[in-house]
Amino acid sequence: MIFKLFKELQISQLGLGNMRLPTEGFDGAVKEKEAREIIEYAYENGINYFDTAFGYVGGESERIVGKILNQYPRDTWYLATKMPGHMMKYKDGKLGFSGYMAGSDITSIAQIFEQQLEKCGVDYFDFYLLHNMCETAFDFYTNEELGVVRYLLEQKKAGRIRHLGFSTHARTKTIEQFLDIYPDTFEFVQIQLNYMDWTLQEAGRKNKLLTDRGIPVISMGSLRGGSLAKLTDEAAAMLKEARPNDSIASWAFRFLQSLPNLQIALSGMENLDTLKENIALFSNPSPTTPAEIELLQKAIAPMMNLVPCTSCRYCTDSCPAKLDIPKLISLYNEASYEKAMWLVDFTLGAMNENELPGACVECGACSALCPQSIDIPDIMKKFDNMIKNPPAPQR
Numbered sequence: 001m002i003f004k005l006f007k008e009l010q011i012s013q014l015g016l017g018n019m020r021l022p023t024e025g026f027d028g029a030v031k032e033k034e035a036r037e038i039i040e041y042a043y044e045n046g047i048n049y050f051d052t053a054f055g056y057v058g059g060e061s062e063r064i065v066g067k068i069l070n071q072y073p074r075d076t077w078y079l080a081t082k083m084p085g086h087m088m089k090y091k092d093g094k095l096g097f098s099g100y101m102a103g104s105d106i107t108s109i110a111q112i113f114e115q116q117l118e119k120c121g122v123d124y125f126d127f128y129l130l131h132n133m134c135e136t137a138f139d140f141y142t143n144e145e146l147g148v149v150r151y152l153l154e155q156k157k158a159g160r161i162r163h164l165g166f167s168t169h170a171r172t173k174t175i176e177q178f179l180d181i182y183p184d185t186f187e188f189v190q191i192q193l194n195y196m197d198w199t200l201q202e203a204g205r206k207n208k209l210l211t212d213r214g215i216p217v218i219s220m221g222s223l224r225g226g227s228l229a230k231l232t233d234e235a236a237a238m239l240k241e242a243r244p245n246d247s248i249a250s251w252a253f254r255f256l257q258s259l260p261n262l263q264i265a266l267s268g269m270e271n272l273d274t275l276k277e278n279i280a281l282f283s284n285p286s287p288t289t290p291a292e293i294e295l296l297q298k299a300i301a302p303m304m305n306l307v308p309c310t311s312c313r314y315c316t317d318s319c320p321a322k323l324d325i326p327k328l329i330s331l332y333n334e335a336s337y338e339k340a341m342w343l344v345d346f347t348l349g350a351m352n353e354n355e356l357p358g359a360c361v362e363c364g365a366c367s368a369l370c371p372q373s374i375d376i377p378d379i380m381k382k383f384d385n386m387i388k389n390p391p392a393p394q395r
């Protein structure tokens, strides 16, 4: 395992993301035995950075990750969690909540922080982040009266947070503005970083901004919710020709290894095989060369128009039509990229009318929560049109 120094800590460069613990169905109970197997294997094979958040897996991730890690000495693992400000509003002295937190009876940010310590079974967090400081959460996080940052700095002073940072899907300009408001405050920033988002989500520009300011970067979406482990047949063939024995996913991690300011590459590894492969990749580093990065860019160029959904599922709870939005977007991508409805006909045929994109009522609740700023109702409309007027078959 590659370890990289962060302040006083030697941290594994591969971190375990716990946003998608194995569950019964897509939103059922966590399969704790399987989650335990993964977290224990990760720990025992060198990973010492574990990322979770208040809302992951319906609030269960913090509890399970904390419970499993606590069987090991506290100073041998580093726990990161997040304040869910991207789902909170502050108006007239009161907190309001949306998405998975709608209907919550929480009345203060202190209550959330205390709950997190309790759920994780710890008395301090090694890393604590503002969750998704983005354009829609900017006012919440900078509200002086509420004082989220002030409160967290007090916790840091009291030794209950060791290092403070934020995760973000915001545009580069917004990140710059936020850092200017709070100079010398945030010690690390977590961004969606991979070779496809280098331009799609301005990850290259964000990485440069943070590097120039001396702020280490943690990558999330390292595999773009798994989509960089598959690619299209054409793109995969180009990469296979260059390195026949390598998996497609390995290119994403090798790309991250080529970035000098990368502190940690986070990945949610839902099964042991993936975890083992990734640990092997971070045991024998092999950063992509400039020629390989050029090849990557060439391979994905035709894919750059795909809808950039990462399957985070932030949008699904708010959908009054109960649509499986990421599944529909994935089918839409498949059908529109290949210009071939027949590729998805079988799956669509097995779905009920009320599960299809035509059931969208265009309320827009989903888009307001999407960290990728996807115009979801528009995609649902386009997909519905495509289903009703399928393009002529290409093959």
Ligand code: SF4
Pocket (backbone or CB within 6 Å): 318, 319, 320, 321, 322, 323, 325, 359, 360, 361, 362, 363, 364, 365, 366, 367, 376, 377, 380
């Ligand atoms: S716009 Fe459509 S997909 Fe989005 S939440 Fe509303 S009904 Fe669901």
Ligand code: SF4
Pocket (backbone or CB within 6 Å): 308, 309, 310, 311, 312, 313, 314, 315, 316, 325, 326, 329, 369, 370, 371, 372, 373, 374, 376
């Ligand atoms: S549409 Fe957006 S919020 Fe919904 S799963 Fe995809 S990336 Fe996440």
